[in-house]
Amino acid sequence: MDNASGQRPAPDSQLPASLRTPLRSDAFERSEEDKITAISGHFEAIMRELGLDLTDDSLAGTPRRVAKMYVQEWFKGLDPKNRPDVRLFENRYDYHQLLVERDITLFSCCEHHFVPIIGKAHVAYLPADNVVGLSKLNRVVQYYARRPQVQERLTRQISEELKQSLGTDDVAVLIEADHLCVMSRGVNDTSSSTLTSEYSGRFASDEALRREFLRQIGK
Numbered sequence: 001m002d003n004a005s006g007q008r009p010a011p012d013s014q015l016p017a018s019l020r021t022p023l024r025s026d027a028f029e030r031s032e033e034d035k036i037t038a039i040s041g042h043f044e045a046i047m048r049e050l051g052l053d054l055t056d057d058s059l060a061g062t063p064r065r066v067a068k069m070y071v072q073e074w075f076k077g078l079d080p081k082n083r084p085d086v087r088l089f090e091n092r093y094d095y096h097q098l099l100v101e102r103d104i105t106l107f108s109c110c111e112h113h114f115v116p117i118i119g120k121a122h123v124a125y126l127p128a129d130n131v132v133g134l135s136k137l138n139r140v141v142q143y144y145a146r147r148p149q150v151q152e153r154l155t156r157q158i159s160e161e162l163k164q165s166l167g168t169d170d171v172a173v174l175i176e177a178d179h180l181c182v183m184s185r186g187v188n189d190t191s192s193s194t195l196t197s198e199y200s201g202r203f204a205s206d207e208a209l210r211r212e213f214l215r216q217i218g219k
Helices: 032-049 062-074 134-145 151-166 207-216
Strands: 088-090 099-110 116-125 130-132 171-179 194-199
Touching (some): 099 171, 099 207, 116 151, 116 207, 130 134, 130 151, 151 194
Antiparallel strands (some): 099 116, 171 194
16 A cells, blocks of 8 residues: 555565565566566576477466466565555454454465465454454465565564554464475475464463463464
8 A cells, every 4th residue: 555645665664674575675666567577478488498388278378377476466465555454443342352363374485495385374462442353364464475485484474563553562373384395395295384473462471371372273
C-alpha cells in the first residue's frame, strides 16, 4: 500500500535490519509486466540450456507461466504494496485469554535452492485493549512466506509484524514445515520436518502459558 505521499514504502522498513529480506534499493523501480517479460526471457534461456524444445506446444508457454507465477504468486510478498493492512477493533467483550490461530497453510520457497517450503504456522496472542480480525493473522503469515526464505527468519518476521500491528509483546509463533531442498535433493530425506518458534512477552516468561499454547496446537 502506498503511503500518503503516493510513494511505495521501503520494503520491510518496519522490521529490525537483521530481519529484513535482502533486497536491492531499486527492487521496485520496474513495472510488474517488465519483470515478467524479463524473467520469461531468462527462464526460456534456462530451458534451452537444458535441451528442451520450446517449439513443443506443451513447453512453448512455460517461460511466461513461470515468470507470472514468480512475480504474482510465489514472490508477491517481496512487494510492500502487498503488505496486509491489519485493522484493530476495540476489545469490547473484555477478552484477555489466549487466542490461537492454528494450522495456517504456509507455502514458501527456500532461498538457497528455490524449491518449495510447505507447512503450517500457528500463531497466538493475548488481547489487550484491541483485537484483530482473524483472517489478518493468516494474511501476515502469507505475506512473509511468499518470498525466498529461510524458516528461522520467516518465524521472526511474522512475530515482529504481529507485535507491532497488535500493539503487544505477548505473541507466539510456531512453524512446522517440510523443505523440498531436503526431501528432493541432497540427502533425499522425506521423513524429517523443521520446527521453529518465537515466544515474546508473557509467552517467553510464563512456562504454563507456553504449555497451554502448545497443547492447543496439538504439540
